Amino acid sequence: MPSPAVTIPSAPVNTEQVSISRSPMSSPHISRSPNQPSLHDRFRRNSITAIRLPKVLHPVDKDELRLLLLENISQDAVQAFTSQGFQVDHFSKAWSEEELISKISSYHAIGIRSKTKITERVLKAANKLLVIGCFCIGTNQVDLTNAARTGIPVFNSPFSNSRSVAELVMAEIIALSRQLFDRARELKEGKWNKVSKGCWEVRGKTLGIVGYGHIGSQLSVLAESFGMRVVFYDVINIMPLGSARQLTTLNDLLQRADFVTLHVPELPETIDLISAAQLSQMKKGSYLINNARGRVVNIPSLISAVKSGRLAGAALDVYPAEPGANGAPFDDQLNTWATELRSLPNVILTPHIGGSTEEAQRMIGEEVSSALTRYLNYGSTVGAVNFPEVDLRAIDEEQINQIRVCHVHNNQPGVLRQVNEILSPYNVEKQYSDSKADVAYLMADIADVSRVDIEKIRDQINQTSANILTRLLA
Ligand SMILES: NC(=O)c1ccc[n+]([C@@H]2O[C@H](COP(=O)([O-])OP(=O)(O)OC[C@H]3O[C@@H](n4cnc5c(N)ncnc54)[C@H](O)[C@@H]3O)[C@@H](O)[C@H]2O)c1
DSSP states (O other), X not given: OOOOOOOOOOOOOOGGGOXXXXXXXXXXXXXXXXXSOOXXXXXXXXXXXXXXXXXXXXXXXXXXXXXEEOTTOOHHHHHHHHTTTOEEEXXXXXXXXXXXXXXXXXXSEEEEOSSSOBOHHHHHHOTTOOEEEESSSOOTTBOHHHHHHTTOOEEOOTTTTHHHHHHHHHXXXXXXXXXXXXXXXXXXXXXXXXXXXXXXXXXXXXXXXXXXXXXXXXXXXXXXXXXXXXXXXXXXXXXXXXXXXXXXXXXXXXXXXSEEEEOOOOOXXXXXXXXXXHHHHXXXXXXXXXXXXXXXXXXXXXXXXXXTTSEEEEEESOOSSOOSSTTOOOSTTTSTTHHHXXXXXXXXXXXXXXXXXXXXXXXXXXXXXXXXXXHHHHOOOTTBSSSOOOOOOOOBTTOTTOEEEXXXXXXXXXXXXXXXXXXXXXXXXXXXXXXXXXXXXXXXXXXSOOHHHHHXXXXXXXXXXXXXXXXXXX
């Protein structure tokens, strides 16, 4: 298998047009007449002519690709799909399991939010389905394991709302330090209560960020622009943004910070990450903010810390148990301590709205629709939650007889030998394979393949013992 061709753009420089002069005490100085293009311009022009355009691939099968979009997925996503030539059926409601079972067999892709359940029974009925897009953060509405075993990657959009959460935290920091919610509620109830005791500017205060990932790092930048000092604690070493500083222990952070904000995932080791022992380490009069996951904070311990005055306030957006629908009560039946928590002064409670903004919804639409399109047209599974992540660089436009093989198969020994035997009469330009649990995925670009050969290659790979699904793109 020859190594892939490499194109090095030629960028000849006409040295006659450029003179470099160096005065005794200064750095080199480049002089150029006003009409002469700069080195940068000429390099760009030469590079652009050398860039090879990627070839737009399409499935070899004649079938027009049909997409089913449920739960009122954004019109931007509909447009993105129709502009690719896909046929789109768009519905505003979720479908029941029975409805899905009766209709899903006509579709190659489905886009859902959190209410549509893709169960094992639905997957059994979905004999043409190639890919599932969850236009939301979570994916537990989909039977991920069975989807992978049927050769169906599932995509979501885990980080599109990071900025929205970071901005909400900034609002909470200021609202807590000015006791904004209590003052606003009193005035709405008709009570004038102008207070400055215990109210502070945030400038010069220390923000302690626990978990410096997508949200924590965005927040770090925002907080510094408000004049806050930022320290963070993370289980991995991360390059700090701006003047932020990573601390080596959680206790160190708790002892230094005026505001502690949590941005870790829910894992066995982060459940009750902040409990009585950690709260006792926090500065007297500091604040705790949790927009991560409800079980990361032990709420009875938090209630005691606010009552004792250790904490001057708290903001919570997430809870161990959350109501399933809008309008449902947030009471002691749901969480035994709910009434006590609701009665505390300077404690802001919000209904898991951290990522709920129009911008985040739009980003989710863009991100998931482009992931589905990249899979359908190019076979890329980068970002899939249940599948090996595989991608190949693009086929160039002029490589007309090149095809892409996308082969999902059971993860067992001997498969690559079988497939490579089938491909051995051709020139394999590039190939990549990876596995995740029971499923493996191979992508290979094959040169100089005739129309007749395409059918032959597909039939032969389809007949291999480990084959789950084989698609050819050309
Ligand atoms: N309130 C909301 O609406 C909302 C919206 C989006 C995300 N979230 C939640 O916010 C949290 C963070 O999201 P993200 O996108 O920034 O995640 P991320 O994966 O980008 O970052 C998480 C960071 O936490 C670190 N971490 C893991 N375990 C840790 C531990 N024990 N101690 C310290 N650091 C640890 C990781 O190394 C990582 O850097 C997640 O729990 C997510 O579910 C909430």
